[in-house]
Amino acid sequence: MDNSKVEVIEGKQKSKNALDFLFGILKQREAFLIILVAMIFIIMGLTNKNFLKWTNISTIITSLAIDGIVVIGMTIILISGGIDLAVGSTLCLCITVAGWLMKYAGANPWLASIVGIGVAALYGVILGVLVTKLHLTHFIVSLCFMGISRGLVQIITQGQNISLVSVLGSNKAFAFLGQGNINIGSIQFPMAPVTFIIIAIITEIYVRNSAGMRKVYYTGSNENAARYSGIKIDKVKIFACVACAVLSGIAGIIHMIRFMGAATSAGTGKEMTALSAAVIGGASMNGGRGTIIGSILGLLFIILIQDAMTLSNVQPYYQEFVKYMIVLLAVSLDGISLYRANAKKK
Amino acid sequence: MALLEIKHLSKSYAQKVLSDVNFTLEAGEVHALLGENGAGKSTMLNILGGIAKADGGEILIDGKKVIINSVQDAKNLGIGFVHQEIELCQDVTVTENIMMSNITDSSAIILDFKKLIEDSKKILEPLVGDTINPEDKVEDLSISEQQVVEIAKALSLKCRILLLDEPTAALSEKETEALFKIMEQLKKEGIGIIFISHRMEEIFNHSDRVTVLRDGFIISTRKSKDATMQELIKDMAGREISDIYPPKATNIDYSEKNVMLKVENLTDAKDRFRNINFELYKGEILGVAGLVGAGRTEIMQNIVNLRKRRTGSVTLMGENLDKYDTEKIYKSGLILLSEDRKKSGLYLEYSIGSNIISTYLEEVMTGMFVNKKKAVKLAEGMYKELGIRGNGYKQAVKSLSGGNQQKTLLAKLLAKKPKVVILDEPTRGVDVGAKADIGNHIRNLANDGIGVVIISSEMNELLGLCDRIIMIDIDGEQVPKVLHSKEFNSDTVVYYISGAYKMSGGNKNG
Ligand SMILES: Nc1ncnc2c1ncn2[C@@H]1O[C@H](COP(=O)(O)OP(=O)(O)OP(=O)(O)O)[C@@H](O)[C@H]1O
Ligand SMILES: [Mg+2]
Numbered sequence: 045m046d047n048s049k050v051e052v053i054e055g056k057q058k059s060k061n062a063l064d065f066l067f068g069i070l071k072q073r074e075a076f077l078i079i080l081v082a083m084i085f086i087i088m089g090l091t092n093k094n095f096l097k098w099t100n101i102s103t104i105i106t107s108l109a110i111d112g113i114v115v116i117g118m119t120i121i122l123i124s125g126g127i128d129l130a131v132g133s134t135l136c137l138c139i140t141v142a143g144w145l146m147k148y149a150g151a152n153p154w155l156a157s158i159v160g161i162g163v164a165a166l167y168g169v170i171l172g173v174l175v176t177k178l179h180l181t182h183f184i185v186s187l188c189f190m191g192i193s194r195g196l197v198q199i200i201t202q203g204q205n206i207s208l209v210s211v212l213g214s215n216k217a218f219a220f221l222g223q224g225n226i227n228i229g230s231i232q233f234p235m236a237p238v239t240f241i242i243i244a245i246i247t248e249i250y251v252r253n254s255a256g257m258r259k260v261y262y263t264g265s266n267e268n269a270a271r272y273s274g275i276k277i278d279k280v281k282i283f284a285c286v287a288c289a290v291l292s293g294i295a296g297i298i299h300m301i302r303f304m305g306a307a308t309s310a311g312t313g314k315e316m317t318a319l320s321a322a323v324i325g326g327a328s329m330n331g332g333r334g335t336i337i338g339s340i341l342g343l344l345f346i347i348l349i350q351d352a353m354t355l356s357n358v359q360p361y362y363q364e365f366v367k368y369m370i371v372l373l374a375v376s377l378d379g380i381s382l383y384r385a386n387a388k389k390k
Numbered sequence: 391m392a393l394l395e396i397k398h399l400s401k402s403y404a405q406k407v408l409s410d411v412n413f414t415l416e417a418g419e420v421h422a423l424l425g426e427n428g429a430g431k432s433t434m435l436n437i438l439g440g441i442a443k444a445d446g447g448e449i450l451i452d453g454k455k456v457i458i459n460s461v462q463d464a465k466n467l468g469i470g471f472v473h474q475e476i477e478l479c480q481d482v483t484v485t486e487n488i489m490m491s492n493i494t495d496s497s498a499i500i501l502d503f504k505k506l507i508e509d510s511k512k513i514l515e516p517l518v519g520d521t522i523n524p525e526d527k528v529e530d531l532s533i534s535e536q537q538v539v540e541i542a543k544a545l546s547l548k549c550r551i552l553l554l555d556e557p558t559a560a561l562s563e564k565e566t567e568a569l570f571k572i573m574e575q576l577k578k579e580g581i582g583i584i585f586i587s588h589r590m591e592e593i594f595n596h597s598d599r600v601t602v603l604r605d606g607f608i609i610s611t612r613k614s615k616d617a618t619m620q621e622l623i624k625d626m627a628g629r630e631i632s633d634i635y636p637p638k639a640t641n642i643d644y645s646e647k648n649v650m651l652k653v654e655n656l657t658d659a660k661d662r663f664r665n666i667n668f669e670l671y672k673g674e675i676l677g678v679a680g681l682v683g684a685g686r687t688e689i690m691q692n693i694v695n696l697r698k699r700r701t702g703s704v705t706l707m708g709e710n711l712d713k714y715d716t717e718k719i720y721k722s723g724l725i726l727l728s729e730d731r732k733k734s735g736l737y738l739e740y741s742i743g744s745n746i747i748s749t750y751l752e753e754v755m756t757g758m759f760v761n762k763k764k765a766v767k768l769a770e771g772m773y774k775e776l777g778i779r780g781n782g783y784k785q786a787v788k789s790l791s792g793g794n795q796q797k798t799l800l801a802k803l804l805a806k807k808p809k810v811v812i813l814d815e816p817t818r819g820v821d822v823g824a825k826a827d828i829g830n831h832i833r834n835l836a837n838d839g840i841g842v843v844i845i846s847s848e849m850n851e852l853l854g855l856c857d858r859i860i861m862i863d864i865d866g867e868q869v870p871k872v873l874h875s876k877e878f879n880s881d882t883v884v885y886y887i888s889g890a891y892k893m894s895g896g897n898k899n900g
Contacts, residue, residue: 253503255496262490265479272441272477273490273543274461332481 073326077341084348092355098231104351109240110299111317111347112340116247117291118318118327119339123251124284125264125331126175126182130167131318132311133193134289135296138164140197142297143206143306153211153218161293167193168289172282182285190315197308206306222301236298243294248336260284264331320371321346346371391453393417393582394551399437399447401606403789404781407433408606411447415551415582420573422597422614423586426626426821427793428779430606431586432474435553438584439471440464451551465491470549472557474586474792474819476536478543480529485510487528488542513542516575517568534562534682541569552576552583556792558592559819562682563847570596588793588821589848590619602626627823634826635854636833638875639673642857648672649707650841651724651810653693656702662688663866666702670810675832675842677856679849680887685866686845687728690812694719694726707809723809727800727816736787742798743769743783750806772801777827793820800828810841817851829855853878863889 088095114131121128128134142160145151151159167189174180212219221239225232251257262270263280270277292311300306325342327334349370353363394415401408407430415421423431436442438449440461449456451467458464464471478487485503486493488510493501510524517538528536537560544552558566573583573596585597593600594614601611602625609625642648651670657663663685670676680686691697693704695716704711706724714722737745746769747754754764766783773783776797780790787798796819804811816832817825832855836842846852852859861869861883869886885891 250499253498253500255493255498255501258486258493258501261482262479262486262494265481266477268477269479269487269490272439272461272471272473273494274465275490275494328481332479 073338074335074341077325077338077345081341081344081348084345084352088348088352088355092352094355095352100351100355102234104347105237106234106302108340108344108347109234109237110295110302111314111321111343112240113243113291113295113298114314115318115321115325115339115343116244116336117288117295118315119322119325119334119336120247120251120257120260120291121182121284121288122322122327122329123257123264123331123334124260124281125267126281126284127186127319127329128171128182128285128288128292129186129315130171130189130193131288131292132314133190133197134164134167134292135299135311135314136197136306136308137167137193138293138296139300139306139310140200140206140308143208143300144200146211147206147208153215157218157297160297161290164289164293164296165286168286169282171289172285175285176278176281201306201308203308205308208300208305212301212304219301222298223304236302239298243291244336244340251336256283261332264333266332317343317346320368320375324371324374345374392450393419393452394438395450395453396434396438397448397450399434399449400445401430401433401437401442402445404785406606408437408444411603411606411608413601413608413611415584417550417580417582418577419599420577420583420585420597422593422600423584423603424588424593424600424622424626425603426779426823427797427819428791429603429626429821431603432555432791434603435471435555435584435586438464438469438551439553440469441471465495465547468548468550469553470544470547470551471553472540472544472555474555474559476533476540476560478528478536478539481527483525483527484514484522484531484539485524487539488513488524488546490543491547510542510546513545514538516572517542518565533560534565537561538565545572550581552581554583554585556586556588556819558587558589566592588819588825590622590822593622604628623822626821634822634829635851636830639675639833639836639857642671642674644671651707651843652705654703654705656689656692656704657700658685658688658692658866659698659700661700661866663862663868666862666868668860668868668872670841670843672839672841673836674857675836675844675855677852677859678843678845678862679852679859679883680845680862681864682847684862684864684887686862687814689862690726690814690843690845691728693812694724696726720808724812725803725808725810726812726814727803728814736795736799736802738788739786741784741786742773742778742780742790742801745787745798746772746783746801746805749802753806768805772805776801776831777824793824796820797824797828800831804831804835807835807838807840810843811835812843812845814845815847816844817846817848825851849880849883852883853880859883861886863887863892865889 094100114135118128118131138160141163142156145156145159146153171182171185171189174185175182212223220235222236224235226235226238227233259270259275259280260283262273262275263277267277270280296311299310321343322334322339323329323342324345325334325338325340327339346367349367350363353366358366392414396411396413399408399411400406411434423434425431433442437444438458440458440463443459449458456467458467485507489506493506507524514522514524522531522535522538528539531539537557541557557569561569576583587593594617597614599611600614600617600622602609602622604626648671649669650672653666653668656666666689668676678686678689688697692699695714706722709722711719711722711724737748743765747765751760754761754768756764769783778794778797778801780794787795790798796817800816813832817828820828832842832844844852844856857875859873859878861871861873863869863886869891871886873882
């Protein structure tokens, strides 16, 4: 007994060889991702003159902003032990409703957006209730809603994209949220990332420290343990579903302003991006794990790979393939480090 | 006035589990609850803890009627609960697990983790000193440490009534001692404790009163110091059990040709134990004694190649197993029943029968399909053979009491007769009657020519059941002496496994 204790302590203090060191970092997920991201920056910065140009950087941070908000939601629902495959569809339904109200019903854009987000929230409630009360799985219900919401979008729009150029043109304050720039010296810093950063900081603090969010972790980690501590696990799960859906909706509104319209295809594939980002960032499909920072770094990593490929003129046909191969690789590394940790314990 | 009073409590699942239960708990009292597996002990505590709902009856605290509909209600009434099964959040730190109830009741946006860590340290301190780091994740702890965390979790509540459902089943000796000290302390503070255990010594030594429950009925309540073992066992089983342990084997032939399993020079890759050597002969039950933590479990895992070894070899009836993986070793006829019921894989959602047939599906197949008749025959046979108590082999395993889950696990492993079976704590959490059943079953196996190796932390069981005992001392070294049943004596065993023999030059003197 004593022997093994000593061994563990020593193992923590000094890593015996380079491999241990490498996997040590791997376990510190955020540090590992920061190193990866930094490496991409350095390599791309040295080899491609367009990479560090402001236009490119600004593209990166804008897409980080919109997808980032979705990823935050996905992380929360993953922590609770659930999953939402319909984040992209919810995003689209939200902006379709909001856009339609603005354009065809002349609604105030703020109000229309709130209604749109409300529709997203409603979906969250439905998902949560079906999962907790009827004991359906997140996977099945959200898979259905992936189609149901897209279907609703088609019905509302009759397949036509909603252009909001004129509406946004006459509502500068509203448009500012997603299109505006803050001038810092000579560069114009886009407003969307600022909105995102504010949301990210608030949720990060909340997720890390609040009693409310700790309950989500406990529920995702072991429902019985949570129940035995007096946590109302149904409530917690519904909360996570709604939080995810609402964040998808908010991401949608910024997306809508940024692209000046509600396209019927908006948000396609976002569930894949969000899910891979969160998993790379340390969230677990089994619940109980994940951090906002980790997930955002995971997303940044994915976006950078995408961007690097585009700049390096990798044919679009290859991009999807390469992107997800790299995601698979990152997830496998994770598996290996876990495996090693377990082998050590034995 | 009693601190807690239960009146006419009743509860049914598929069948009646509690019938007209009347029970009192005084402040500052440890009231032990004794009964066979499935008697309804956990159900009674679950009702008090707000996890199960009673069908009828009432609960009074300080003479006032209370309603307990949820865990939260129980918490508010000052009821702390250590559950029979370990239920912790594995991905979460020790601190947060211990303080979970406090965190749950808080609505803070920014929790004061420093204070939480301090508080949890204070609770852990009297239990285990500082050997558990409150900032570690629970998944990094051993089973017994996890049980300590479960207990600490209940202690974190300022409770007046503490429910302990087999808290000692997974604890080491040291931790058990620490727990009893804390219970003494709590008694002084006027806290009432309901304590469930299948270990009779614990009941005699550490409870004030003992109540026996059988098939959901209260049979008797006595002062513990006045109770006798015979009385209690009779109340529990409803019959006299004169011999808990079956007769020992006579005339075992200890010659080379009768060796079933030979272990030579086994040394762990991580040095948990060194140079283990033993032979298992046909017809005998071989016990392995050692303190919790001496590495007995690890030795057995090593034999079936679940752990890496540095040196050593294992031979099963002349067949060398060193190069085989665990699955192949099992196929060759050497199987291990592991000590951890949950991980060792009962399919909790499935029926007892499905579990029993699952390991040796080929035994009940006709061509490509499961032959219903064969399956039922096997399932029913094993169900009866091990004396599982439930509503028949179709009952879902998750709704069985803990002890009956353990029997199901045994039935599952023994559905096809192996050549040699290694049993790690086969009767953990099992009642006296069932211990006798299982003991008899194991003796029958040995008589049928199956080799049996047993690890048990219960000294009486080792002494009662085995024909020979090998001992591992606290340093993970094998004691040079092997005890034969004539030399069995618990003092002798303790003398060796504690390592005391090393200090006095290898001879036991007195
Ligand atoms: N959720 C449930 N659904 C159906 N039956 C149940 C459920 N929980 C318990 N039972 C049944 O109630 C009976 C009493 O079980 P209980 O767990 O109270 O026994 P116990 O006295 O604690 O036994 P042990 O010593 O094995 O832990 C058993 O027959 C069990 O099968
Ligand atoms: Mg029980």
